Amino acid sequence: MTETVKLITPVDGSIYAERPIATDQAVNAAVERAKAAQEKWAQVPIVERGKYMLAMLEALVAMTDEIVPEIAWQMGRPVRYGGEFGGVKERTNYMVEIAEAALKSVPASNPKDGFRRYVKKDPLGVVMVIAPWNYPYLTAVNTIVPALMAGNTVILKHAAQTLLVGERFQQAFDKVGLPKGVFQNVVLNHAQTEKLLGSGKIDHVNFTGSVGGGRAIEKAAAGTFMTLGLELGGKDPAYVLPDAKMDHAVANLVDGAFYNSGQCCCGIERVYVHEKVYDEFVEGFIAETKNYVVGNPLDQETTMGPMAQARFADLIREQKAEALRKGAKAHINMKVANDKAGSPYLAPEVLTEVDHQMSVMREESFGPIVGIMKVRNDEEAIALMNDSPYGLTASIWTRDTEQAVAIGNRVETGTVFMNRCDYLDPALVWTGVKNTGKGAGLSAIGYDNLTRPKSFHLREAI
Structure with a gap:
């Protein structure tokens, strides 16, 4: 029997949505597509990547009338407050706007005659976003947009409580013609997630959730040397x-x-x-x-x-x-x-x-x-x-x-x-201390956390 994820609505306790969990073969195929697509995506000019992000945003906003009641059914937020697209627009637009400057190579601070020396910001590779249910669009877009703008590919695993949000992102990216494999929404259980993180095939994970969840992420990723972004508890x-x-x-x-x-x-x-x-x-x-x-x-x-x-x-x-x-x-x-x-x-x-x-x-x-x-x-x-x-x-x-x-x-x-x-x-870095987690999102610093530095030390021929 196929294992499924059931979304129980808090409105009346009924099953609002149910989706099959991806098979291990499907998960492996998604990762391979992401890895294959990443090399080509990284060659796409930043300006062109930005056009895809803004088009995705427009496609997402166009679904507002359907999404607002969906959010109410999924996690209980009143429809009177609408969607989250005011914040989604602000964050997406800002991260697209600053991308070229934030991703620009940094010259050495002490120029030397006969040398060209600089640090380039390369994409990490495949980024996994494990998004929470409480602000299902806002929290996800915090990493999805800058990760893609930086030249990474993204695999999204959304919370079971907000299953349909991942599908909406996929619909929006598909509608605007984002190259296949650059963004993929997957439905996984905890064991599959831990296995994937421990496989060494993911280069960065961003997780928003509980302290216990953050510890499980660190444990699963141990020894892979992947980078982590963890926003955990708060008081x-x-x-x-x-x-x-x-x-x-x-x-x-x-x-x-x-x-x-x-x-x-x-x-x-x-x-x-x-x-x-x-x-x-x-x-x-x-x-x-x-x-x-x-x-x-x-x-x-x-x-x-x-x-x-x-x-x-x-x-x-x-x-x-x-x-x-x-x-x-x-x-x-x-x-x-x-x-x-x-x-x-x-x-x-x-x-x-x-x-x-x-x-x-x-x-x-x-x-x-x-x-x-x-x-x-x-x-x-x-x-x-x-x-x-x-x-x-x-x-x-x-x-x-x-x-x-x-x-x-x-x-x-x-x-x-x-x-x-x-x-x-979005112009200020989003980060925390103590058990709130590690890493940083948004602002130019957020881009630093989604790239790796690569030094160039070029000496002119003598």
Whole structure:
């Protein structure tokens, strides 16, 4: 019997899509096609590669009316928010725009008469993208576009929860006539993925997912000397200072905590507020949170759909229950249909009187729950922000840019925000520290991670 992957929709628990897993022979054939196509693709001028990317983007955007409800069915995001194509456009356009400059050979810094010396940036070869379900288009495009622009070929394995996204990318690339083998979507199980990574036939893998998943990727790739890009867990903090513009901070931090049901890599999971404005901030945050409407993501009035899987919602329920047992106070307690153990439907929750002995303040939640702590000063806030095994982003809310920089310099994180959060700027490198992972994406630095340096030391004939 053919093994399949079943996509269980969080909307009603039914099977929304089912696809056969590729045979080992089909996987091997895909890799051989990718390797054969890569040499020719690398010879295609960068400008021409860019035309393919922009045409793919146009083809993808043309599917918006079909894709938006598909996303709702697959992982629960409300249709009122549309697709992810604002960010997909921004990132694709930017990475295409900077490609020639970012991939240009770098001359030696100390010219010498009679010599031509420079470092060329060669493609790595075959790049595998293992994409997550939470922002299925945005996260995938972060590597797909720059990898292809750099002259690599790409094999995409998308999360089982968002199977159809990989097919949409394939449709878009096929429609614009991308040469065969340059981009391929495959459906694999975990064992096949590990086997492929350990085969030595993949030159780079980019994975977005859990810390456990990242460790499994490293283990599978051990000894192959392939390069890795791993964006793993997060527990992103915010610090609200006394001079913060309060209504702006409240609105943006509530959105940063609860958009996409809190299932955001750089979503806000813990907030530290200076004691001078603590009461005002908490009051505003609670009031704003109570405006959410939890329900069927296919309904236009719904502002928070179900979590992608019931087990994710149950983790949030466990974190909340543990926090309450240890003295935390819950402020929302919203009544939502089907909000019970074993259901993906879950109301947002705001906790105060929390501390770092509670898992909700130190362990990744990846859901609609946030703890708010009062702090006395910057020193206490910085210590608490750094008291985490993760480090993807941190946001600082103040009118004083220099103070934000001074604090940001001491926070262990990949990105420091001031007066904004939960955003990825393609002109800035996307990276993290500690258990958040390794590697870097987007910006010119992202291209460095998708190429290998090759030195040329040319001496003129004497």
